[in-house]
Amino acid sequence: MATKEKTPVENAQLKDIISHAKEYGFVFPSSEIYDGLQAVYDYGQMGVELKNNLKNLWWKSMTQLHQNVVGIDAAIFMHPHTWKASGHVDSFNDPMIDNKDSKKRYRADVLIEEKAAQYEADGHYDKASELLVEMGRLLGAEELDAVRELIIREDIKCPISGTTNWTEVRQFNLMFSTQVGSVAEDSSTIYLRPETAQGIFVNFLNVQKTGRMKVPFGIAQIGKAFRNEIVARQFIFRMREFEQMEMQFFVRPGTEMEWYNQWKEARKKWHQAIGIPAESLRYHDHEKLAHYANAAVDIEFKFPFGFKEVEGIHSRTDFDLTQHQELSRKKMQYFDNDLNEDGKPYGNYIPYVVETSVGADRLFLMTLCSAYTEEEITEGDATKSRTFLKFHPALAPVKAAILPLTKKDGLPEKATEIFNSLRYDFNMIYEERDSIGKRYTRQDLIGTPFCIAVDHQTLEDNTVTVRDRDSREQVRMPIGELHSYIDKAVNFKSIFEKLA
Structure with missing residues (x-):
């Protein structure tokens, strides 16, 4: 069995994945009957299962495996002062540039990063x-004129027009705003949150006091965020409405780099534990730090369009809590009565924060890209191509399919009995249409790890044939062993053990 060799950066492969995602119920363009809405997508019946499995695994990895990490669910709408304190009102901008010939708009920093990636691909690492x-x-330094000159000097051309006829670089605020209030005259401006982190920071004391949490401790959250991206592209990689999974870890000042390095390693290990190959992941240290950070690194995945960020780990210092303390005039200090090396209490301080932030949609896309497999297989004298989704069984949307060999002779009744015995513990599919081979293929295309064939022998000895998705090998086993066999493969425990 030979697997096709894939080109590392190949947009045609992304097109194949996008097509597959739509055809098999993973991702649909939003409002498609009205020609869609740019950079907004809906998750289909298979996609929502995969996404929920990823979110559930992340949540349990954070809160269940760490006794000092708890979760919250903060509101999307927050007091406007929240975004003033966080710096989003004044500095949440992207550098925008237009090509005068194509009339297309780009992020200036992305154009330069793509040029650097080109240098790197050519082996010019120092130049990159x-x-x-x-x-x-x-x-x-906000030297936007110099950024434009850098783009021209590097001969960075518009992909559409092929020219360097660029406008000046302008800053573009990414927050969506709306009005709150029943009467227009009395309404005030409010924002759709551009990140979930601030909901954690403003609830820092609520969680700390009610949970009797001791530093170091973390607060995790999964939620929607909204950004008016200049250029939203590459499928669900960059969208205007997206979902974040963030954990803010509060530590003593001076210990932040120790925790930063620990979480940096732990999070990369998590991605490998869900089946992402180590060679497809890398760290990328930030050259330009955000206004709140003293260290930042991205975990990048090798998408069909190159290495791109999936998760960020940031040392945010005490910026956020200090800003909220100053603007709200509410103390955000923590009293630490543990003893330091001199035997004295640490006393009051504003904790520093180490953040882990992963995009649920990017995590979904990474999982889908990594799972998408094409290979050549030999059956008898014939060679044919096979496409399947090689998800980790714990993440697969459907865990097993029950397939009666025929629609008669009592096989559907027996298959239904088996289906009902497993459906309360696993997401299952029952299917009896078409040949067994075609049904195997359909399950491969949605990534189902196991297909359970019910045949005439089943009626005689209560055994079934279980086909493995990846190897296509088939084993005969008693019906009574199915539950433990499936559970061993799809249980989150198989991933948690790799993180211990």
């Missing part, structure tokens, strides 16, 4: 690094 450092310096 120097370019990114220069970009970080110019953007940090």
Whole structure:
């Protein structure tokens, strides 16, 4: 059995994945009957199962495996002062640039990063690094004219027009705003949250006091966020409505880098535990730090369009809690009565924060891209291609399919009995249409790990044939062993043990 060799950066493969995602119920363009809405997508019947499995695994990995991490669910709407304190009102901007010939708009930093990636692909690593450092310096200093000059100097062309006829670089605020209030004259501006982290920070004391939490401890949250992206592209990689899974870990000042490195390693290990190959992941240290950070790194995955961020780990210092303390005039201090090396209490301080932030949609896309497999298989004298989704069994939308060999002779009744015995513990499918081979293929295309064939022998000795998705090998086993056999493969415990 030979697997096709894939080109690392191949947009055609992304097109195949997008097509597959729609055809088999994973992702649909939003409002498609009205020609859709750019950069907004809906998750189909298979997609929502996969996404929920990913979110559930992340949640349990954070809150169930760590006694000092708890969860909350904060509201999307927050007091406008929240975003003033966080810096989003004044500095949540992307550098925007337009090509005068194509009339297309781009993020200036993305154009430069893609040029650096090109240098890196050509083996010019120093040149790539120097370019990114220069970009970080110019953007940090708000030298937007110099950013435009850098783009022109590097001969960065518009992909559409092929020219360097660029406008000036302008800053573009990414927050969506709306009005709250029943009467227009009395309404006030409120924002759709651009991140979930601030809901954690404003609830820091609520959670700490009611949960009697001791530093170091973390607060986790999964929720929707909204950004008016200049260029939303590459399928669900960059959208205007997306979902974040964030954990803010509160630590003593001076210990933040120790915890930063611990979470950096732990989070990469988590991605590998769900089946992402180590060679498809890498760290990328930030050249340009956000205004709140003293260290930041991305965990990047090798998508069909290149290495891109899936998760960020940031040392946010005490910026957020300090800002909220100053603007709200509510103390955000923690009293630490543990003893330091000199035998004295640590006393009052504003904790530092280490953040782990992973996009649920990017995690979904990474999982889908990694699972999408094409291979050549030999059956008898014939060779044919096979496509299947090689999900970790614990993440697969459907865990097993019950397939009676025929629609008669009592096989559907026996298959239904088996289906009903397993359906309360596992997400199952019962299917009796078409040949058994076609049904196997359909289950492969949605990533079902096990197909259970019910045949005439089943009626005689209560055994069934279980086909493995990846190897296509088939084993005969008693019906009574099915539950433990499936559970061993699909239980989150198989992943948790790798994280211990």
